[in-house]
Each structure stands twice: as C-alpha cells, then as structure tokens.
Amino acid sequence: MIEKDIAVALRIAPFSETSRVVTWMSRSRGRIATLAKGSQRPKSAFLGQYDLFYSCEILYHARPGHDLHILRECSPLDQRARFRSDWKAMGVASYFADAVLRTCLPETPHAEVFDLLGSALDAAASGRKLETCLVSFELRLLQALGHSPRLATCLKCSKPIRGETSARPGAPRFSAFSLERGGMLCDDCATAAESAERLSHDIVGLLQFWLGADSMESALLARCSPAQWKSAAAVTGLFLQRHLELPPAGRNAALDLLGR
Structure with missing residues (x-):
C-alpha cells in the first residue's frame, strides 16, 4: 500500500x-x-x-x-539550513530528535509530539535563546506524553502556587517541588519528612510561563539570568529522568555544547 x-x-x-x-x-x-x-x-x-x-x-x-x-x-x-553551520543549534536539535525517538512508540500516531518537534526545531534553527528552547521543549514533551508537572496548584490541597516573573530584592521565597509526586506543594502541605526540591518563586514562575506559553516562540520571550536558567534546567532534567526514564547522555551533550 x-x-x-x-x-x-x-x-x-x-x-x-x-x-x-x-x-x-x-x-x-x-x-x-x-x-x-x-x-x-x-x-x-x-x-x-x-x-x-x-x-x-x-x-x-x-x-x-x-x-x-x-x-x-x-x-x-x-x-533548516542553520543546523549545517551552527553546531550549538545542531546539538540541541540532535537532543530533540533523540528524545522523540526514545519516548514515542513505532507506528503510533502522536500529532501533538509531531507538531511540537517541528516547532522546537524551527525555534532552534533561529539560533535564539537555545537554552530556553531546550527547557521549553522538555516541559512541552512531558505535557504531550501525559507527564506534565503540576506547577499551578498544590498537589495535596489544590491551593494556587503563585510564581514570580523575576527575582525580588532581599531573601528569596521558596516552595517545595516533589519529583516523586510530580508537582508543587504549598507551604502548609510540605513536610520536612517528604523528599522534595526547594524552588525559589522566580524559578517556579519561569517554569509556569514556559509550560503555559501558547507556542515555542512565545516561550522564548521569557527573560531569565544564566543562574535562573541553570536552576530551572536542573529540576526539569531530574523530572525527565524520573518520569520518562530518558538516559541523560543526549541531554548532557546538548548542555555541554551550550556551555562552551
């Protein structure tokens, strides 16, 4: 046929x-x-x-x-000719392709992942904000595969979790992020006995913005410092390994290229 x-x-x-x-x-x-x-x-x-x-x-x-x-x-x-001359963009594109290869079953239609891959490659081919492009792709891939982290409300009581768009002066505020449970815990529900990552509210706000943006292009509009991106990328990487069981080699190679 x-x-x-x-x-x-x-x-x-x-x-x-x-x-x-x-x-x-x-x-x-x-x-x-x-x-x-x-x-x-x-x-x-x-x-x-x-x-x-x-x-x-x-x-x-x-x-x-x-x-x-x-x-x-x-x-x-x-x-996407840029990938033939821009080795950093090529490295990010290689990671995207590897992630799709490893998470999508053969002969199984998945229009949302297909559309995501195309928009992510287009964003990487622009050469702009490759670091943001990488984390935004990861969050959207998790969402497309049904493993999206719950960032907007508490996992236990559904109380809204309000992130910040930028770091405020003074001591940062933190919330708990449970890798095992897959989302945020408010201050009232988080316990010292529970294993959770501590995320400052500006990192929570960045993750919320990237996940909620209506397109990859919109996600690139977020402003963040290298330190903020590093923190966001670290927790996203841990979440990917736990919920999608992606081997870290491809991601580490892309991050290594971006760090040069």
Missing part, C-alpha cells in the same frame, strides 16, 4: 553501501522507518532530498507486519 505523509527525519543509518534507513516522525503514523534504496548512488533521485531534521513530504510503500517500509519519493519542505 502506497502512503503519503509529512515527516521529520530523526535518524539516518547505513543499510548497505548504496542504501540508507531513514527514521521519521510522521504526522499520520508517528515514528516509522523507511529504506531509501540506492540513495547513495551518484544519480539517485534521493540525493539532496532528505537529511537530519528536514521536514519532508514522503511517499512510501507501507508493508503491514514489517518495521521497515520502502521509500518511493521524498521532497524537502523545510531544510
């Missing part, structure tokens, strides 16, 4: 000297793998038509019962 779809190239691996296996996140079927036969031959119609992080229109022969389909045609829609 021949199928047509829009897809983002997540991974390219050799199949033979002249052929490649391309793993895609597609709009209609989720994560799929296709064989691009003869794509490395000098006169192949596939030359220049796909690469990592391209959004493409693909035509492929879907083989029921098989985990590798046959790519027939491929036309690039968005090449």
